[in-house]
Amino acid sequence: MKTISRLFLIAGLVSLSACTPSQKNAETQNVTSENQVIETIMSRRSIRKYRQQPVEMEKLQQILDCGINAPNGQNKQSWEIRVVNTPEYISELDSLNRSLALAKGIDASKIRHASYGAPVMIFIANDTTYDFSQVDCGLLGANMILTAESLGLGSCCLGGIARTMRLPEAESLLKRLELPENYNLLYAISFGYPDESPAAKPRKAEKIKFIE
16 A cells, blocks of 8 residues: 555656646746736726727626725725716817817817717716825726726726816816815726727836835
8 A cells, every 4th residue: 555655656746847847837827818807907908999889888887886896995985986978978078178179279180089989988086185095096997997898898097188177168067077075086087899909008117126
């Protein structure tokens, strides 16, 4: 019996030693390629061209549910979220964005839609009385855009539109979002079915440092 046990042990050690580094790397790559979370993160791109196809309410609700399940300080959930999927509001915002750009002397051919033509815009506001609220709102948005990617939807974070919405010319549009008094419109995200497949932009890995 002892002889048989030794044979099994020797066979096991031989099989482990036979696993070359290339095989181990291949196994690691297989694990990565099978990890849907990592695949979603690495395949996400900012989309600036959308198909004129409505986003299903079921998918939109899933995006929102995943958004509010983001980690947040002290579970304050220090965000306010406004969903705009009506063409009228987006069209009005586009018109304002265009008129402001023209007033600045920007070439009309270079002016894009405020939402890049997406059928849905989600506005996110932070609580100005809580100093980490902007972090919470960023985590909320990250959950949303990754969920959208996993559902076959594209997205693009829109910071400039928040500046536009704070201008006097946009007062009526901002009021329609009905944000509480102590909340500040931080940014928006456009969502829709992508009509482009942009390549990944290079990332600066040198900005990562391990501190001993």
